Amino acid sequence: xxxxxxxxxxxxxxxxxxxxxxxxxxxxxxxxxxxxxxxxxxxxxxxxxxxxxxxxxxxxxxxxxxxxxxxxxxxxxxxxxxxxxxxxxxxxxxxxxxxxxxxxxxxxxxxxxxxxxxxxxxxxxxxxxxxxxxxxxxxxxxxxxxxxxxxxxxxxxxxxxxxxxxxxxxxxxxxxxxxxxxxxxxxxxxxxxxxxxxxxxxxxxxxxxxxxxxxxxxxxxxxxxxxxxxxxxxxxxxxxxxxxxxxxxxxxxxxxxxxxxxxxxxxxxxxxxxxxxxxxxxxxxxxxxxxxxxxxxxxxxxxxxxxxxxxxxxxxxxxxxxxxxxxxxxxxxxxxxxxxxxxxxxxxxxxxxxxxxxxxxxxxxxxxxxxxxxxxxxxxxxxxxxxxxxxxxxxxxxxxxxxxxxxxxxxxxxxxxxxxxxxxxxxxxxxxxxxxxxxxxxxxxxxxxxxxxxxxxxxxxxxxxxxxxxxxxxxxxxxxxxxxxxxxxxxxxxxxxxxxxxxxxxxxxxxxxxxxxxxxxxxxxxxxxxxxxxxxxxxxxxxxxxxxxxxxxxxxxxx
Numbered sequence: 001x002x003x004x005x006x007x008x009x010x011x012x013x014x015x016x017x018x019x020x021x022x023x024x025x026x027x028x029x030x031x032x033x034x035x036x037x038x039x040x041x042x043x044x045x046x047x048x049x050x051x052x053x054x055x056x057x058x059x060x061x062x063x064x065x066x067x068x069x070x071x072x073x074x075x076x077x078x079x080x081x082x083x084x085x086x087x088x089x090x091x092x093x094x095x096x097x098x099x100x101x102x103x104x105x106x107x108x109x110x111x112x113x114x115x116x117x118x119x120x121x122x123x124x125x126x127x128x129x130x131x132x133x134x135x136x137x138x139x140x141x142x143x144x145x146x147x148x149x150x151x152x153x154x155x156x157x158x159x160x161x162x163x164x165x166x167x168x169x170x171x172x173x174x175x176x177x178x179x180x181x182x183x184x185x186x187x188x189x190x191x192x193x194x195x196x197x198x199x200x201x202x203x204x205x206x207x208x209x210x211x212x213x214x215x216x217x218x219x220x221x222x223x224x225x226x227x228x229x230x231x232x233x234x235x236x237x238x239x240x241x242x243x244x245x246x247x248x249x250x251x252x253x254x255x256x257x258x259x260x261x262x263x264x265x266x267x268x269x270x271x272x273x274x275x276x277x278x279x280x281x282x283x284x285x286x287x288x289x290x291x292x293x294x295x296x297x298x299x300x301x302x303x304x305x306x307x308x309x310x311x312x313x314x315x316x317x318x319x320x321x322x323x324x325x326x327x328x329x330x331x332x333x334x335x336x337x338x339x340x341x342x343x344x345x346x347x348x349x350x351x352x353x354x355x356x357x358x359x360x361x362x363x364x365x366x367x368x369x370x371x372x373x374x375x376x377x378x379x380x381x382x383x384x385x386x387x388x389x390x391x392x393x394x395x396x397x398x399x400x401x402x403x404x405x406x407x408x409x410x411x412x413x414x415x416x417x418x419x420x421x422x423x424x425x426x427x428x429x430x431x432x433x434x435x436x437x438x439x440x441x442x443x444x445x446x447x448x449x450x451x452x453x454x455x456x457x458x459x460x461x462x463x464x465x466x467x468x469x470x471x472x473x474x475x476x477x478x479x480x481x482x483x484x485x486x487x488x489x490x491x492x493x494x495x496x497x498x499x500x501x502x503x504x505x506x507x508x509x510x511x512x513x514x515x516x517x518x519x520x521x522x523x524x525x526x527x528x529x530x531x532x533x534x535x536x537x538x539x540x541x542x543x544x545x546x547x548x549x550x551x552x553x554x555x556x557x558x559x
Contacts, residue, residue: 001125001514002547003043004087005080010069011045012038025543027550036551040138040519041067043549046079046090047122048130052098064094080108083125083514088114090121127513136506140521144499146474146506168438172431179427182420191424194417201410208406212399215392245380249373256370274364277357281350288346295339302332443472445509453505460497460538468498476502493526497535504542515546522552 002024008017014035019028030036041063050064069075076093087108094101105121107114117124122133135146183189245253305328450470458465467479476498477484487495500523507516524535539548 001081001083001517003079003081003517003549006039006043006077007079008039008042008077010071010073010075011042011077012067013070014038014042015069015071015073021547021549023543024546025540025548025550027552029552029555032553034553036553037140037521038067040521040549040551042077043079043517043519044122044130044134044138045094046077046092047125048133049092049101049103049119050094050098051130064096064098068096076102086116088116125514126511126516128510128516132510133516136503136510137516138519138521139500139503139523141496141523141525144496144503144523146499146502168434168441172434172438175427175431175434179424179431182424182427191417191420194413194420198410198413198417201406201413205403205406205410208399208403212396212403215396215399218392245373245377249376252369253373253377256366256373259366260370271364273360274357277353277360281353281357284346284350284353288343288350291339291343291346295336295343298332298335298339300332302329302336305329305332439472446470446472446474449474449505449509452508453501456501456504456538456542457498459541460501460534464494464497470502474502491526493524493528493531496523496526497531500535507546517547517549518542520548520550522550522554525552525554 003021006017006019008014008019012035013033017035017039019039028036028039045063045067050067052064074093075095076091078089078091080087080089082088089106089108091104091106092102103119105114105117106112107116123129126133126137128136181189182191184192305324305326308324309326309329453470454465454468457468469477469479469484471477476487478487478490479485487498507518520539524532527535539550542548
């Protein structure tokens, strides 16, 4: 590629500036502040644009702010150039916002807008990113060192046909992104989550097993289960009674418990006792009736004796008969009073038997009621404990089911964790192999860079070319008296020449498409006359393959 004509309408301090390079090595000499560096930035902006002004604050790093026109007018210009067998003109205008910029590429053979390249013409034409172009083809006297960091290293090779490092970086970024999903700082990430879930499931499994064993140990014979009453049952069956009795029935049962607590029999014998009492009462009534009849007879006897005695003494005048009558009367009276006393005793005995019968009847009723309530209580207790046992079994089955579910989930989570760990191991090994391959690749690329680098150095000075060494990480040292020394030990002029050769080696390595125009901003300022002559002779030979624009504020005698 060769620039044929440039026109700067407005760009920084330049306005209406016209430049037509005629030679492959064009020397542009102008005073300080005349806009030489601005012109170099203009050439870069026409091929690569100005970029965004949103993220950077340093003016040197924001060309859109730095090169905004100082005067009014359209911001931009055009460049006419030849690429291959065709001639084009790039036209760009710029604005404070990148989205308002304009771009046009004119095919000068047809005068029509060309679709051969887009607004990313710099990358498409040279095969270099903007950062790569600025780090190689644009050289300034105050920044000649080639700082090849990781991003620069990728950028140096991403425009060539050999995209190994770019793909390596993309693969490494993808691997690292996936690895970070599994393991993040602060014990975060998918692996930590799965591990935490696995621990939680283990604790849940232990707790379910503990509850199941506790329920299993609670199973006991019904005779022992009846002791589990009160609050425990209320907790199991809220709002229900242990016995199934009403409050009145429970109160009545408590009374009967106290009633029979004295040792009274509440099971059987009540009917037999009642029968015996009835027999005794019948006998007692019979005795009373008999005593009453005898009492009547005694009354008659006493009356008959008295009458006989009176008649015998008064009428018959028979003393023995009167005595007999008196004795009969006395015997009748005595017998009456004896029978009367006996009747009272029988009546008292009957009243006792009536009381005993009433007590036996009450006891029998109480015993029957007590038996009914006790059977009802026992019946409901059995139902309750059967319900408790059913609940316990159902809860055991539920816990066993939960255990199975937890075990299945734990097994799945364990498999998931194992898969994650296996995947992480694969990623770690992939990253390791990728790093090793990348280092081998970089080493190979460095060897490819060595040949043009030493060729340029030898073109400048063969002895210097023999002393300089370039390693696989693009670090440069100089062997002096058998000792490899760093570049910082040497003068600025020597360092500028070596860095220039390194940049040219990178450019040659990258130039698989159109060769970029090389802009040199007084890079040989620190050389003495003899070394300047060597340097300009070298760039003169380089200009046979590359278009070079050398900017300076000095009139060099060698030119």
